[in-house]
Amino acid sequence: MLFFENVLVPWERVFMLYEAAPLLQRFGGGINFMGWSNLCRIHERMKLMTGVATMVAEAIGVKEYREVSAKLGEMVTYTEMWRHAMDGLEHTSFMTEGGLMSLGPMTGMNIYFAQTSARMIELLREISGSGLIMQPSEKDLAKPELRRDLERYMRGKGVDVEYKSRLFRMAHDLAVSSFGMRQEVYEYWHGGDPNRNRINLLNAYDQSDMTDRIKDLISRPLPHE
Numbered sequence: 001m002l003f004f005e006n007v008l009v010p011w012e013r014v015f016m017l018y019e020a021a022p023l024l025q026r027f028g029g030g031i032n033f034m035g036w037s038n039l040c041r042i043h044e045r046m047k048l049m050t051g052v053a054t055m056v057a058e059a060i061g062v063k064e065y066r067e068v069s070a071k072l073g074e075m076v077t078y079t080e081m082w083r084h085a086m087d088g089l090e091h092t093s094f095m096t097e098g099g100l101m102s103l104g105p106m107t108g109m110n111i112y113f114a115q116t117s118a119r120m121i122e123l124l125r126e127i128s129g130s131g132l133i134m135q136p137s138e139k140d141l142a143k144p145e146l147r148r149d150l151e152r153y154m155r156g157k158g159v160d161v162e163y164k165s166r167l168f169r170m171a172h173d174l175a176v177s178s179f180g181m182r183q184e185v186y187e188y189w190h191g192g193d194p195n196r197n198r199i200n201l202l203n204a205y206d207q208s209d210m211t212d213r214i215k216d217l218i219s220r221p222l223p224h225e
Helices: 021-029 032-059 066-091 107-132 144-153 161-175 178-189 194-204 208-218
Strands: none
Touching: 032 066, 032 107, 032 161, 066 107, 107 161, 107 178, 107 194, 144 161, 161 178
């Protein structure tokens, strides 16, 4: 956060001052391709977390364990659901009156990732286990007097200590470190309050077709079983 005591504002260059409604309307329905880069960023983050978790499981020889495979499959499911949703946004894109191509609505996607990001971090922690807590540093690896013991006791399954320690330190950066936790807080809040977003989504969600069909169905006596 920055505080400025003396600021010159060129007011003659400021437009829509005190009147943000037109800009917000335009952002919601006409220039939301600005949000496309964020969706791509999220997809890459999901693939990264899934890839690191898979490589960790392989490095410690637990990928074939039923519970570990199920957790990795859950991470892949979230990643694939996101890819399908991005395909859907492209499929529902449309041309605006001003001649701009606009994506379809994406409110539900922001809510979805706010929920699933924390779950993917949790899964990465569970798959990695206690190896996240302590791994040899680069300085440790560079010390000849330590290297023999590190290779003996800190190696993985079919991988040397350098590979394993660097992989686990990457997992630590994603799931344990202050940097990773700051990023997770950002992922949860950067789209706004998730509860408020859910309420707004509910209020804007058109269910009239289905509710009319339900009302029509229950307006007549239902057959007895």
